[in-house]
Amino acid sequence: MIITYTAIIVALFLAMNIGASGAAASISIAYGSGALPKKKVALLVCGVAIFLGAVLGGSEVVKTIGSNIVPSSILDEKVVLIILSSAALSLFIANLMGIPLSTSEITVGSVVGVGVAFKALFVKNILVIVAFWFIVPIAAFSMALLWGRGIKLLEKKFPAVKNGKYNKPITIFVIVVGFLEAFSAGMNNVANAAGPLVGAGVVSITTGVWVGGLFIALGAIFLGGRVLQTNGKKITSFSLLEGGAISSTGAILVILASVFGLPVPLTQVTSTAIIGIGFAQRGKVIFQQSIINKILKVWVVSPILSLVLSYGLVKIFVDTDIxxxxxxxxxxxxxxxxxxxxxxxxxxxxxxxxxxxxx
Structure with missing residues (x-):
């Protein structure tokens, strides 16, 4: 019973860290473009949207994390605690660094590490998930690049758009799509905290998405400021219309993935969309910025780190294989x-x- 309660506590801690990291991947565009200039307001909007997304559409990805990567038969309370602890530790370190880390990559890496230790993996499902980790960010970059070039042509043909004549309707548009992107964050990310618990039968799907969604929202509101600043201000500057294009790209791709139960790297979708807009603005010089290099390195390391952590913890506490x-x-x-x-x-x-x- 103590292990069960500990696993739930770690899941809630992980959920709050997911909110802190997910803030940069959902509402940072509205903040960075000036549509929501106040950080506290932006984080509050993010929290509300994340909670609604988790409750209304998070169940499919929860099923994937809970039973489609490793057999649910190997997920007892101790193993779930190992998965959640590995994911939480990896994500907490990233949040201290102010890096918008992919919680999906971390959680899937932790689950895969356990599967490797038990020699029980649904390899085909894992390959599909990993494939979409590449496909979706590439699609986001491509869509944003097309949006960016289209916006440049529009502003060239209609200078009033660039000069701020239509700022009010564009601002409303950016806030709406920013809300939808945060909604998609709730849909996709609640599984990272609730999925292992649901897979082990500790909580029901309904309880998992409600409680998990609430704590992710709280994490976004109270802990998301640093990552919000990183994604919103330090990669590239963008106009209101460009910000709306980035949020639209993220919302569309992540909601579609969530409907099909695919855990995708939301931060990668948003960050690559931002880079796509930057590429349309300034060309390949955008790739020379150190913040982008730093993010890319952490993306590569994060699933491997969590995999090794969970594998090692299984060998220590389950197999006693020193x-x-x-x-x-x-x-x-x-x-x-x-x-x-x-x-x-x-x-x-x-x-x-x-x-x-x-x-």
Whole structure:
């Protein structure tokens, strides 16, 4: 019983961190474009929309996370606690860094890690999910790029649009589509906190989406400010109309994915859409910004990190296989040490040649 209560507490903690991270992927466009200039108001709108999305449309993705990645028969309270702890720890670290991390990638990575440890995976379903992790962001970038070029042509042909003559209706449009994007965040992300509990039979789907949606909303409202600032202000500047195009892209793609029960990386959808608009504005120079490089690296690392964490925790607390844990720890230390050494050598070489030490 203690393990069950602990798993529920960790799930609620994870839900709040999902809200904190998901804020950047849902309402940051309305905030960054100036449609909702006050951060507190933007986060409140985000929270309400996330809760409604979770309650009204979150059940299909919950079923996918709970039973379509690994057999639900291996999901007991202890295993669910491992999955949620791995996901929560990964996401908490990312939130401290202010990086808009994909909660779907983290949660799926944690579930897959458990499946690897038990040698029980629905590989075909996993491959479909991972494929859409690539397809959906690429589609978002392409759609946003087309939107951006179309907006440039529109503003060139009708200068009044660019000069702010139609700002009021455009502002309303951006707020509406921003709300819909946050709604889609609730639909897709509530499964990341509730799915493992539902799969283990700890809570029903209805209870999972209601309570999970509430705590994700609270996380967005009270903890989402830093990630909101990162996604809304630090990648590229954009107009109201461009902001509406980005939110529309995210809302359409994520709602469609949620209807079919696909957990997709919402932050990647929004961030790649923002990059698509930036590419339409400024060309390939947008890819040189360090914030984008940082986000891309975390996207790659996040599912692997959560997979290794959950796998290692299963080996410690379920299999009591200390030897495997020692190997994992050693590999991690060796990898970090190699990367650190390579970085040090690179810096030394740069200093050497800058001081005329080269040939």
């Amino acid at each position: 030897y495997t844990v020692v190997v994992l720890f050693s590999v991690s230390i060796a990898t970090l040490g190699t990367l650190s050494l390579a970085n040090t050598i690179k810096k030394e070489n740069r200093t050497y040649f800058e001081n005329s030490g080269g040939i």
